[in-house]
Amino acid sequence: MGKVLRQIIKIDEELCNGCGLCVTACAEGALQIVNGKARVVSEQYCDGLGACLGECPQGAISFETREAEEFDEEATLKHLEEVGISSEAHRAHGMESSSHAVQSAHSHSHGGFVCPSMRVIDRTNEAPRDETTAETPLTASELRQWPVKLYLVNPTASYFQDANLLICADCVPFTLGSFHPQLLRGKIVVAGCPKFDESELYLEKLTQIFRQNDIRSVTVAMMEVPCCSGLLRLVEAAVSATGKSIPIDSIVISLDGAILEKTTASRT
Numbered sequence: 218m219g220k221v222l223r224q225i226i227k228i229d230e231e232l233c234n235g236c237g238l239c240v241t242a243c244a245e246g247a248l249q250i251v252n253g254k255a256r257v258v259s260e261q262y263c264d265g266l267g268a269c270l271g272e273c274p275q276g277a278i279s280f281e282t283r284e285a286e287e288f289d290e291e292a293t294l295k296h297l298e299e300v301g302i303s304s305e306a307h308r309a310h311g312m313e314s315s316s317h318a319v320q321s322a323h324s325h326s327h328g329g330f331v332c333p334s335m336r337v338i339d340r341t342n343e344a345p346r347d348e349t350t351a352e353t354p355l356t357a358s359e360l361r362q363w364p365v366k367l368y369l370v371n372p373t374a375s376y377f378q379d380a381n382l383l384i385c386a387d388c389v390p391f392t393l394g395s396f397h398p399q400l401l402r403g404k405i406v407v408a409g410c411p412k413f414d415e416s417e418l419y420l421e422k423l424t425q426i427f428r429q430n431d432i433r434s435v436t437v438a439m440m441e442v443p444c445c446s447g448l449l450r451l452v453e454a455a456v457s458a459t460g461k462s463i464p465i466d467s468i469v470i471s472l473d474g475a476i477l478e479k480t481t482a483s484r485t
Contacts, residue, residue: 232277239269266447372425423455
């Protein structure tokens with residue numbers, strides 16, 4: 218693959234003390250400790266989402282936009298196999314059959330581990346949690362605009378003006394049963410996947426939305442998997458690029474559909 222202009226992590230070697238926390242935070246195994254310092258093993262293993270960013274106690278990791286090799290999922294899978302994680306388990310079985318290997322990778326300072334976003338969960342044989350009956354009407358949709366995909370929305374659309382904006386990962390509405398009344402009510406929503414979509418395009422679109430509209434507040438809803446945290450960082454970077462002060466709430470949803478964490482009104 219050739220080089221493209223994209224977001225990728227940058228390591229300050231003077232600040233890095235080689236603790237290895239960033240290595241275990243990288244789901245693609247892109248980082249290793251070499252001669253006492255964190256190093257990017259290969260640019261094609263780094264998806265540029267920065268799950269490692271929040272794990273560095275020295276503040277040695279940051280983002281930069283430069284020409285780099287494209288992220289290569291196939292090469293990453295091969296790399297994970299080489300460090301002891303089966304690509305077949307990664308693709309087909311998630312962590313069900315390799316949980317011990319994943320836990321081991323979490324606890325060591327070298328080697329990658331399978332991203333939990335790839336985990337296969339099948340609850341089709343479980344009883345519904347809340348069945349709809351004649352006495353229990355269907356929940357009304359709180360959706361107030363269309364489209365909802367971040368790629369498709371027009372930053373100058375009238376519904377963005379003075380909006381309370383909900384920015385959610387694609388999986389959130391499917392996982393959180395109370396999504397419409399609890400998160401969507403009274404908000405304008407855009408959705409996307411920071412793992413598989415182009416982060417630079419997301420950053421550009423979000424920056425346009427914030428720059429061209431008076432956004433009252435932003436709520437970022439994401440899954441507990443590491444790759445989802447990239448969505449919050451993109452939002453914070455976009456707001457920062459505009460020089461505006463917009464309150465940003467963040468909500469983390471578990472794979473079981475529970476709200477794990479709420480962070481209220483940080484400002485950039």
